[in-house]
Amino acid sequence: MSTRREFLTTALAGGAATALGPRRASAAPKSMTVARESSFIKPFDDFFAQKLAAEYEKLTGIKIVYEAVSVGGMLTRLTTIAETKSGPEMVGTGVNWPWLFDPSLVDVTDLATEIGKKVGPWHDNVLDAVVVNKKWKALPWGNIGQLEVYRTDWFKEVGVTKFPDNWEDLLAAGRLLKKKGHPFGFELGHGFGDNHGWLYPLLWSYGGREVDKDGKTVLLDSDETAKAVDFCRRFYKETMFEDVLGWTDVNNNKAFFGEQISCTNNASSILVVGKRDFPDIAKVTDHALNPQGPKGRFHIMQAASHAIMTHAADQAAAKAFLRWLYDDKQLSRWLDAGEAYYAPFLDGYENHPMWKPEPRYLPYKESLKTTHLHGWPGPPSHAMSESVAKYVLVDMFAKACRGDSTKDVIATATGQLKQIYKVK
């Protein structure tokens, strides 16, 4: 069934086409717009907007306009663009958005194949995020990793010189640190990144899963999930404080630089900001992989990617721009400007110079092998997005931490998932 909007659009487009006559196929666009969430790493955005865009204009005469969308606002912007079928020709995507917006995105398999041949191959796990029904709908340039961030000086004070390798050891360290007045601060509230960044990996590392690969079998109600929930409750009570239950994504950064917490889960931007604004704290800050649980070590995937909108008047021109942007000559310099905030899913960049200046970022590269989308191993469907939007997993853990029983929180979350995944 077509929508009222589509009807209006078709009618208006038909009228306009009749009035204006056919567009010359050979006419190159004067400008194209790329809408992307503004980066926490300002030089990364500046390099694109000032250096790369200028180079492309000089080369082709096509002006590239960069529309920076505020952090956390890109999904809303993308929804508006897709629904109105107007605006920027190219957009930034993340999480499973290529699946959500599949009908509005151009197939870029040819480009992905070319790039894969030149600087790849692509990592297998990123295909979950960008390949929809065997077609590439977006081109990833890097993963925004969510890892452990901690104060080396305070950890040393309690005799921990190497970041704990598993959750139980981290709990033991946290217990000592909290006694010393340096609690942990892991977000358990309704943010968009720093909560999922550790809670999904925690569940997976204990063997728990939301849903099976078929997207029809809800697996949450399991002993493995119960163990993860029980651990989370202990971890919260023994290492943290009540505020974390209401934290959104800004709070852990504020608490870390306010010297209130000794460890959190965050992207590497925290160290970038630290070096710029809090150099003394930055000196004693380090990153580590998420601890492993009984069933392994995991990380969340946030594949920052570019996609072309189907409403783009000249899709070939948009593809040509992305082909140029993802050429090693450009991509390599751009990634350098990003201070290793974006870890590329390309084997050819395994030893890229971007990893050399700051060895503390190396865990972000290492984490790539164990990254997955939020609802993994379930399909990256609309249901997955709904589960994330409803904070099913986050609230399951948060309720357990505030005192609800493990059985109750799992039963509630399972009921929600069954409704979301339409399980009878």
Add this chain to the structure above:
Amino acid sequence: MAVRSEPLARPAPVFGRPLSLRGVVEREGVFSWLMLAPGVLFLLAFVAYPFFYGIFLSLQDRPVARAGVFVGLANFVTLAHDAVFWQVTRNMFIYASVTTVLKLGGGLAMALVMNQHFRGKNLARASLLLPFIVPTALSTIAWMWILDPTFSVINWLLLHGGVITTGFSWLGNATLAMVSIIIVNTWRGMPFYGITLLAGLQTISPDLYEAAAIDGATTRQRFRYVTLPIIKPVLVIVTMFSVIFTFSDFQLIYALTHGGPANATQVYATYAFDLGMTGGQLGMGAAVALSMLPALALLIVVLTLYLRRE
């Protein structure tokens, strides 16, 4: 002597009169519609169209970027079986009712004080309007700092005043988080009540108070039998507006708690946004947003009937 007046001039019949644009425009029926047209068009474009499109969406399974499929009331049935939706409904009614009572009481008190004569009255009136004037997103950021566990000025005062030994978790504790958003909403909305009721108070003739005083009425009696009956229509209207604004409150909660912890402060607008925008379920999001309609419609009908009766 009886004077016979001239018969009143009757307009010439339409037929037979020359038809001019000015003549057409100046006809009462045409002129009144011309005056109404901008307002009606505005309402149609920015109120009626979104409203009916919202209803249209709520009756569809409408994933983002895809065509919708008509599903009737299925979205509402799904919501009826969604535990979070009922929690959201409960939160909404607690939030709206408590803030309305507080804003009403506080706003009335504010108006009564502002209606007195004292030095610096105009400055005080202007200052009291500030919470209403400052953009919500901006003032909410200030409240984020005020309620922040590390930097909270309230906790600092309570701790240094020896009232408490550990700071309150204003936004981490489910009950305190609700209390916090109620406080912030009341702080922001009270001036709306205050200034509107002040306008109502200023229409009361001082003669009425003088007459009541001569009859021996106490201050309380003057308020009960003079002030209150006169400002009652204003009171009802301002309450109606305030409840509507509170039901559709979004920015404050989205910026302060985003509905957390564990949905303790989730309300219709934030939940609708999460489902529609983050979840990509536009139909379901519209259904959540429309769920506030029956309660608001009932309130408007009851209050309007009450006003008519008065």
